[in-house]
Amino acid sequence: MEKIKIIIVDDHLLFSQSLAYLIGTFKEFEVTGSYCNGKEFINSFSADEFEKPNIVLLDVNMPIMDGVETMKWLKANQPDLKVLALSVNDDEDTIMKMITNGAKGYLLKDTHPTMFKEALLEVYHKGFYYTEMISGLLINKLGNNDNKVLLKEREVEFIKLACTEKTYKEIADGMCLSPKTIDGYRENLFQKLELKTRIGLVLYAIKNKIVCI
Structure with missing residues (x-):
């Protein structure tokens, strides 16, 4: 059986090598390359011997070119590539930036190996892996087609803008509304969709094809 090919992009050599060792214990996968930063990784696409991976494990915080900037390049140049973000940060802003720029999942680096393997399989077979443990937030409903x-049209407009990196004030300016009115849109949607955070709204939009990531 042909193994699922994985590339690791992480500037911490010890973590990268340890991760490669762990992946080597999973019979379905093999690590075919590792890079120290996003710039080194994207430059590899021009090499004749480069073999495109099935999954990229991308560190968020790296020198020279970090995970967010790397995702922006991949979204523009390799949109079909499945990327699973890895980080020690669980803040909502970082998670949203990675997902809205095309990451198919987001895991903390202290994730249990069993959950890590599950995430790899989900990303490969289903195309995404979003866990309720993201940033300690509980996102239980991401849009059920049966329910x-x-x-409203303006609510959809707000959701689309919320799926960008714009602040709520910038969203208010873009919709020609007051920040107070935008706060009302946000709270009403959180209640209506049974969500708690902006990242939950982003995931709802992706699941229901309100936006295409």
Whole structure:
């Protein structure tokens, strides 16, 4: 059986080598390359011997070119590549930036090996892996096709803007509304969709094809 090919992009050599060793214990996978930063990784695409991986494990915080900037390049140049973000950070802003720029999942580096393997399989077979443990947030409903919520046109417009890196004030300016009105849109949608955070709204939008990531 042909193994699922993985590339690791992480500037911490010890972590990268340890991760490669762990992946080597999973019979379904093999590590075919590792890079120290995003710039080194994207430059590899021009090499004749480069073999495109099935999954990329991408560190968020790296020198020279970090995970967010790398994802922006991949989204523009390799949009079909499946990327699983890895980080020690669980803040909502970082998670949202990675997902809205195309990451198919986000894991903390202290994730249990069993969950890590599950994430790899989910990303490979289903195309994404979003866990309720992301940033300690509980995102239990991401849109069930059998129970879709009817959204107003302006609510959809707000959701699309919320799936960008714009601040709520910038969203208010873009919609020609006051920040207070935007706060009302946000709270009403959180209640209507049974969500708690902006990242939950982003995941809802992706699941229901309100935006294409």
